[in-house]
Amino acid sequence: MKLSAPIFQLKRRAKLMARSNNVPLNEALDQIAREEGFARWSLLSSRMSSGTLSGTILSRLDNGDLLLLAGRPGHGKTTLGLQLLIDAARDDRRASLFTLEFTEQQARKHLRTLEGDGGSVADGVQVVTADEISADYIIQYMSGSEPGTVAVIDYLQLLDQQRSKPVLSEQVQTLGDFARRSGVVLAFISQIDRSFDTESKRLPDIRDIRLPNFVDLGLFNKACFLHNGEAQLQDVA
Template sequence: MKLSAPIFQLKRRAKLMARHNGVPLHDALDQIAREEGFARWSLLSSQIAAAALSETILSRLDDGDLLLVAGRPGHGKTKLGLQLLLDAARDERRAVFFTLEFTEQQARKHIRSLEKAPSGIGDTLEIVTSNEISAEYIIRHLSGSERGTVAVIDYLQVLDQQRSKPALSEQVLALGAFARKTGVILGFISQIDRSFDPESKRLPDLRDVRLPNLVDLGLFSKACFLHNGEAQLQDVA
């Protein structure tokens, strides 16, 4: 069965219904599910669980999440991060791409290549390319954003590349506190160490994240690992 709208929009509709009607969120979710032909939300969710992660990732994130998106070069981590931002923009959320790797022109070219049809949605994404990008800079730029705003940072391992910037562990700690306080969702594109061996396991995991400087990966609430066209989203215990 084809849903009447993307899953993240259905979830947003349920949240608005719960708020306006003064009902528990789970009741509103079940009502939306019935309108889509399912007895309850859990049955609808199980159907979309097997869908391509790029089509459903926004619906699987909660306000205030700190998301790690990790993979070897060329395996789709940047594409997934930008797709998340496009979906956020379609959901009428603020969407911001902080990049220390791309120029604005390169980033917008990449974004346009992901749009299935010319819609202008990609043009609403904010692209920030300042060399000053750091936790303090990001927090200042996102100050006053509404809950559910989505920002993607490209990429984790270069946030403290300049010696004048705080240690990576301090920056992630500060960004995590900011996300929890404001409800902003922060995604970090991350490198995987060259020692990852796809012959021994299909997908990398937290142990394979390249960390030239120490950082507690337990500060992240969710992590997505990609390799050879596969992607898996998991909670970080």
């Protein structure tokens, strides 16, 4: 069933309804769900989340969220980040990739491959490859973006690789403040420490994030950890 609007816009509509009618948010969400042909919001959400992993993540993100996409090399974190942008663009959201890993040509090739033949949505994803990428650069570039815009930073540990840039913890704090003010969703692709032991647990967790420089991981709202074809999205406590 196709919704009348992307799920993030339906959430926004419910929040406005709750405030204007002075009703609990869950009641407003259920009302919106009934208008879309579902008995309850939980049914609408689960139906929309039953597709791809990236679609599931997108449906569970709120405006202003900071998301970690973390895994060891070759386990799909970059692919997930790119697919998240394609899904956002398909929802008519502004979608931007800030990458210190790929050239624009490489990023475009990956995006088009993920979308498949005959598609043109991936071409709408903005790709930024400037060496100057940092918190201030990203904020200036994203200035004026509508709430629900999605940006992926590839990747977290490279943001402060140049001595002229602020330390990583300051940049994440700055980007978090910007996300909350603007409603822009920021997803950070992140490395996992080599000490992650698959014999003790199937998936890495927040304790396994590789941090050559200190970052308060409590600044992130959500995290998705990937390993060997498995993935888990969770709130960051």
